[in-house]
Amino acid sequence: MRLVYDEIYGDHLRGIPHAESPDRVEMVAAFLQESGRFDDVVKPRSATDEEIERAHTPEYLARVKSEIDALRGVAAYLSTGDTVVDRRSLHVAKRAAGGAIAAVEATASDNRPSFALIRPPGHHAESRRGMGFCVFNNAAIAARAFQAAQGGRVLIVDFDYHHGNGTQELSGRGISYVSTHAYPAYPGTGSADENERTGEDLIANVPLPTHDFGTEAFLAVWKQLLPLAAAAVRPSLIVASAGFDYVAKDPVGDLGVAWSAATPLALLVADTAAEYCDGRAVFLLEGGYNIAALQESVARVIDAFDRPSEVTTSNAEPAAIPQAQARILERVAAAADG
């Protein structure tokens, strides 16, 4: 699996105490290096203003630039929401969006999967509002870049603990969005009432309890949800908003899901991409704040693609889906059919 990485990703919030820390990519990159998983690496360019403005308003981009330019102290919140920025943040955020674009471009050219080990994350960033540690919506920017180059539909698959309010807002016109997330939890959006089917576009939220959902139930939901969404959308590309804060003991999230879940989750994405889009699957790092769990999870995604016959998954029958989620999946299936 190709990796997209740049040392610059450690420069945002360096030396500033924050859960969304440089360690999240630097310690993962070091772990992948030590374990022999870091030899196929692409160094990205920065996203251009034009590419960013496919997802964000020019006013928002100008605001981010002027607020970071005007920084007097070491760091401050963006005026639009709970995203801390420092002097390097604009540069790093543009390179993160560029990393997402580089991953999509490379995968589109050779149908090999990519994992972009990027930060700051993106799925909370709306067209005119950065929030939730996010500055630019990397997934939406990359999906729009793919559409500009190739046309076609993109399915964004978001398994982060949190709802990607930004990506949902930016979906439509060929971008579909499917998400599991804790609910009610930050950012407060993502109820099943927000689900819609407009033409060939789909928004499918399956809210989960905020804690103790468990590994088997989590995987059982995705084993129904992803094939259902892919059959409805028939995407040309799958972009996974890969947040690993669903893992048990994550200090920010925690759905009580085992580290090992990343293997069947990645195999499911791989199978779905093989069925619908010649294997074109791109993973973009979103959340995940337990560094050891992040290292293990990213390594498992890479191994699922590179050594699928060697990775072990349970042969057990899929667990039953809890009633609340089963009912929502029925409604998603009905909407997807209609």
Ligand SMILES: [Zn+2]
């Ligand atoms: Zn998250």
